[in-house]
Amino acid sequence: MKKNLLIGLLIISLFSAYGQQNKWLTPYEKGNMNQTSTYQEAIDFYAALDKQFETVKMTEMGQTDSGEPLYLLIFNPDKDFDLNKKQSKAVLLINNNIHPGEPDGVDASMQLFRDLVLQKIPIPKNTIVAMIPFYNVGGTLNRNSFSRANQNGPESYGFRGNSRNFDLNRDFIKSDTKNARSFAEIFHLVNPDVFIDNHVSNGADYQYVFTYIQTQHQKLGNDIGNYLKNEMTPKIRKQLLKKKxxxxxxxxVYGATPEKGFTQMMDLPRYSTGYASLFHTIGYMPETHMLKKYEDRVKVTYEFMLETILHTDANYLKIKDLRIKNQYQFKPKSLYTLQWKIDSTKVDQIEFLGFESGYKKSDISGKERLFYDQNKPFKKQIPYYQFYKPHKHVEIPTAYLIPKSWWNVIDLLKLNKVEMIQLKKDTLIEVEKYKIADYKTGTSAYEGHYQHFNTTVHKSIEIIAFKKGDFFIPTQQFAVKYLLETLEPEAPDSFFNWNFFDAILQQKEGYSAYVFEDLAAEILKNNPILKEQFEKKKAEEKSFSENGSAQLDWIYKNSQYYESSHLTYPVYRVLN
Incomplete structure (x- = not known):
């Protein structure tokens, strides 16, 4: 009788466990493993987790361009979800569906959070796991089956552009979208030590299901960058290899084959991991391979997230300490690299699992076309370039000064938790002033902008009158890298290059030549030094000597009548 009772209790227990497990199957698991959960299915799933389990919380966090909110999921076995206070634990933030045609992270994250609350996997003791289930909500809701022409599943998915057709993984600096502004609020609330942004690749064919972009170690910072490159990533890869x-x-490589080698991506601040690195955060961008089965892609995304959580948990004190110390690497009067170039003299040979490739006649054009033969896999050593060298650098100032009139820039600095002090009275301050010397502008629209590039500046030291309420911004703060990358006009993703200051590029006043001719002659007569410079320029430059309009314009721009605001960059550097 007692034995039968025990057997009965065991059967009930097993059925209960099965029922609990079955209750929390995701839509992806209930389907054919080639279907991704819809927006509403996932939000309902997370809401149910939040309701039943005390270790997970879902919060509405900010708006998106489509009108729907961003949600933030937090898992903490200690049931403490107050991220406004200083955390003794590490924090790992996961971002999904920035490109909704690449939804692997959506289904992998649903399983991950389910397994965390059900304690089916090791529970991190020293790490809080946070996650944005859908970052590009508008693109997620724009569901179709055809926009990812090169991708093998799932059956349907979202669209890359958001509801205003912005690629959100180009918007982290310029913040044209509500999504990006809400993300910044989340990012600085969470203050992640490690960040994962899940993607699917484009490009060459090869054997790997899982590839990854990691923050470029030199750009991240010396000690934390070396830790990422030499310790963290190799250990995570080793654990993944144990799981085959x-x-x-x-x-x-695009339109070419990998055998000749490839370079590590330099993740500019416009991208998610590049943005995260400005705040000393280790960043990973998983890139599962587009041609592999969706089921396999979801699995490796899950395993990478799990292994990264476990590594962070085991090394949380070291990672947090490296982040704090990293900001002090960037001190006033030291040099900061604004632009990098690949160092082709430093090359590693790495093992690569690829497919034989070749060319054959196209059925469409009759011309040669590239193809990969998946029946001919190979393993060979290929060159890998992961070191860059400084191409352009700047001396870090003690502080920046920005007039209060440039509120659009000030608002973004505030959004990104930059520490600023407003002047309490009108003040004369000696600063280094930039004059825009040259720049080029793209001829095609790029993410809502005609972006500038190859920007150069002239520098001068002047005493300038600043007004009460203007902003004094010291560089010795946690956001030092963000300041340098956005406020230095020669940086690729500077606010200048993203058109924030285009108003200074246009003259607002001018002259009528027939009136200014007599005045110009008077100016030269009364200014012997200027006249000497003028005559020298005519003697040395034939095109100038033969162009009367150019000569008149030169005199105008070297006179007191020329507006000082033209080409004057309204962000000033305090050097002492």
């Missing part, structure tokens, strides 16, 4: 998951850095 081969991995390799993201294969950055």
């Amino acid at each position: 998951i081969e991995s390799i850095p993201y294969v950055t």
